[in-house]
Amino acid sequence: MADMERVERELLVDPAFFTALPSRLPGLVEHVEILPKKMKATNELSCYRYAAVVHVKQKGRRQKGQQIRxxxxxxxxxxxxxxxxxxxxxxxxxxxxxxxxxxxxxxPYSKTIVSRYLVESLDDGAAEKLCDQDWLSSLE
Structure with missing residues (x-):
């Protein structure tokens, strides 16, 4: 594992893995934030990069300064x-x-919205719906 960590600084993990942690480990995880990484390049890899911030519970008490609703x-x-x-x-x-x-x-995330609409257009009936919308305006 240590060798892998030296070579690879990022993992490919579905964000749902992290967002499920508070319910799977309620005694350990306070909450999780999924933050899209800001990248200079826009390509098939940069569009899906994110940071997962896992807030760990402090023994039996809520962290000060955080208000989770x-x-x-x-x-x-x-x-x-x-x-x-x-x-x-x-x-x-x-x-x-x-x-x-x-x-x-x-x-919609501006880096993935075109791909999202293209995939949706492959579904039956979705192509007609997309033609009726001005979906390009949502890219702004």
Whole structure:
């Protein structure tokens, strides 16, 4: 393992492995963050690089300074299903009070959105749906 670590600094692991850690190891893992890596190049490898930050529990107490809030499934806003864009999301964020919480999911990642729509277009019926949308505008 030590030899592998010297040679290979990154692993290819599905982000779901890390996001499942709090439920699989509730006594050890506080929460996990998945952060896309900012890369200069845009290619098939750089589009899917991320850092996983695993926050480990401190013996029986929550880490100071962190405020983790659970958001019920029905309270999440699906960016894609609602047809949001940058402007409409910015308007929703501006309308919030400083103590409000907003949880937004399914925000297209600009580095992978074209590939995502191409794959979706291969599904039956999806091609017609994509032709009706101005999906290129979401790349901005």
């Amino acid at each position: 659970e958001v019920k499934g029905e309270d999440w806003i699906d960016f894609t299903k609602r047809g949001l864009d940058r402007k409409s999301l910015r308007q929703q964020l501006s309308a919030l009070s400083s103590s409000s919480i907003i949880a937004v999911s399914n925000i």
